[in-house]
Amino acid sequence: MAKMRFDVLTLFPEMFHGFLNSSIIKRAHEKGIVQTNLVNFREFAKDRHRTVDDTPYGGGGGMVLKPEPIFEAVDHLLQDVSDRPPIVLMSPQGEPFTQRKAEALARHSHLIFICGHYEGYDERIRQYLCTEEISIGDYVLTGGELPAMVVMDSVTRLIPGVLGNEVSAVTDSFSTGLLEHPHYTRPAEYRGYRVPEVLLSGHHRNIEKWRRQESLRRTWERRPDLLKSVELTPEDKAFLQSLERVQGKRE
Template sequence: MRFDVLTLFPEMFQGFLNTSIIKKAYEKGLVETSVINFRDFSTDKHRTVDDTPYGGGGGMVLKPEPIFEAVDYLVQDLPVRPPVLLMSPQGEPFTQQKAEELARYSHLIILCGHYEGYDERIREHVATEEISIGDYVLTGGELPAMVVIDSVSRLIPGVLGNENSATLDSFSSGLLEYPQYTRPAEYRGYRVPDVLLSGHHLRIEQWRRRQALRRTWERRPDLLQTAPLTEEDRAYLRELERDFDRDE
């Protein structure tokens, strides 16, 4: 997977790209990244990338020329134009499902905005889609871009040491992840659930599934509307609801 990031602040990515999973993925040759300052593609002597909006209003708007030119440079020798993702609060909410969709590509271009917004022609004629990581305001698109790169990279075969890790994470199954424990079996009087020490794999899997269902039901019940549930899952959820009603 190759990620090309267009930003006004390339230095923000130095620590992110040189630590942890992303660094290891790069060393294995599984992920390649380039971070490009699109100011370098400005067409005037002052290297201007923004201007006041037509029609008035506060703030500055990113000009089309530098971003058009930067993307043209990145795709000029490619047989197929890769997806161009615009990091924007107006975009599609970023989900695990979206990460899995993007992980099917071998190349992504990510645009990081700043100031008041983008010239609309960038949205219409450069970006193939817009992505938002949440309903809140950030200074720019750099942090959202890192979120996308991290989430997508984890899904590339070979990036994680344990190939099961990505499929067991929260949201990968449509549910929140079940509780995890490690040694020691008892600490300050707090014990690991006996079932996890039993060595009985079928019971452990059943416990984990029910714990994931319970945690999702308690914390993110909205996820249950789309999660793939078995009849046994649904029966357990009905049991949880009956117990809750009795307690009320």
């Protein structure tokens, strides 16, 4: 029995074929941990032309996705489901997608994604059908397929048994609230560039301290906004203050 079922409503199911048959998500399917069902909601349109969009009331450019095919497709998916899963609308107007949101979604065993196209959705889809509305960034894409893949990939990594190293998902950037520390591997020296000596020392406590401080440093340099929501120890605060003092001297 799969630990996660993804149902994806899309007009272009072929866009998902490469994604689902590659890398980690492919292995998750092969292990039976994840199951993905691609649903072309055009099949649920009632007219003989299988129409899924129409011009907006009140005029204006572009086409709007009709409510009937999407509602009907979701009803079909839920007919044998006892607990209604989150129904996620991919939209540039949605809640910004974060690691915390991925963790919340990964606690479910069933997710339904709706991928739109054209100018937008009939508002009744937002109001009366969807439980979540998610955006992966402040920009507009042709459709919701690529954003849905991003969310599915992020959620899949968090499902127990998917990653070979279960620590990886815990220490990834954003999982702790901070950006991840730098990584190094063999050789210890390449073109005159050496791996930090502390990583070669075998002293695990010093290595963990270095990693924590480098994670703090990288977050402070690149995403200082994240530090506002991280629980910092007195040692963390002292280290950040030392970075600020150094910067002050340089200025």
